[in-house]
Amino acid sequence: MRARIAWKTILIFVLVVAVFLILNLTSFDKEIKNFFYSLSSPIQKTFWQTGDNISDFFSGIFRAQDLKKETEVLRSQNLGLYNQIVFLKELEKENETLRDALNIGLAEKFKLILTQVLSKDISTDSILINKGSKDGILESFPVVTSEKVLLGRIGQVFDNFSEVILITNKESSFDAKISEKDISGVIKGKGHLSADLTLLPKGAEVLIEDLVLTTALGGIFPDGILVGKVKEIKKSDIDPFQTAIIELRFSWTYLEDLFIITEF
């Protein structure tokens, strides 16, 4: 009797393995996922927005002290930026005059598609968005936030949904540069929403608060999109390169509306 039960369990297990094998070989798993995502997207959207609002509320309470300090820093930075705005406005005028003189049209830099976040992967730094192959989305399209900060690139594409591989995903690595300096390196995702700017030449003068931008090298991302700023620099005598830990410019709290760059 006991042997019969053991055989029954083994048989069921083998059957389950066989079904999954067929699903993986026929890519029918994508259809199943797309069906469940379609069914759940209204609930997921509600959950995402509710979670967003509640975490906003609590982070305000828990981070009151930090926010006070941050406000002071931002206030002083703001004053400095006023001067820059005045200077840049002068440059803008000059630029417009030159454009008129040379007859250059102000064409849009990118072609964008608006999308919303539905969920985050349980185990890796990937998110699900509500645009898929039916909306013209293809693998490797760059994804940015509404503030034009780099978020990641499109991974798997379903009919109505797509996966965004965040730049912090362990699978992600791409070329980047330090703003206003001739220094470039490679950004590697470390998982858990953190990433490093690696392979920076040892002699290069990288400073904390330096801005990190994308480069057109590799052809994945357009040139000059903000990734984050340098938070910490790691140097070692035996390592021929230095590594910078990046403070990314996006967080879950503000992730809702995103843009997919379809042409650049």
Added chain:
Amino acid sequence: MVRKIISLVIGFYILVLLQTSFFVHFEALGIVPNFILIALILINLLERPERKLGIAAGFLGGLFLDIFSINSGFFFGFYTLASLLISLFIKYILKKYVKIPAI
């Protein structure tokens, strides 16, 4: 039994949606606990070893994890097989080595 399985399906479905869309906003150090895994372990631990609901929970919980993990890096079905094995392992240990005194 059928009623219990239907409740499991509904329960796990709501749990996986909460896990992927709600609890991600409250992660600590970039980690969100896997509530499905916790639930199926608890079901298997609290149920009598000869009952089969824990195995059904293992299968269903794993299946939902497979469907709602966008890119886990594993093949589709990995979580289902892993959860099933976990459920069977707990059942085996409880049956073989744990004696619960009759009240």
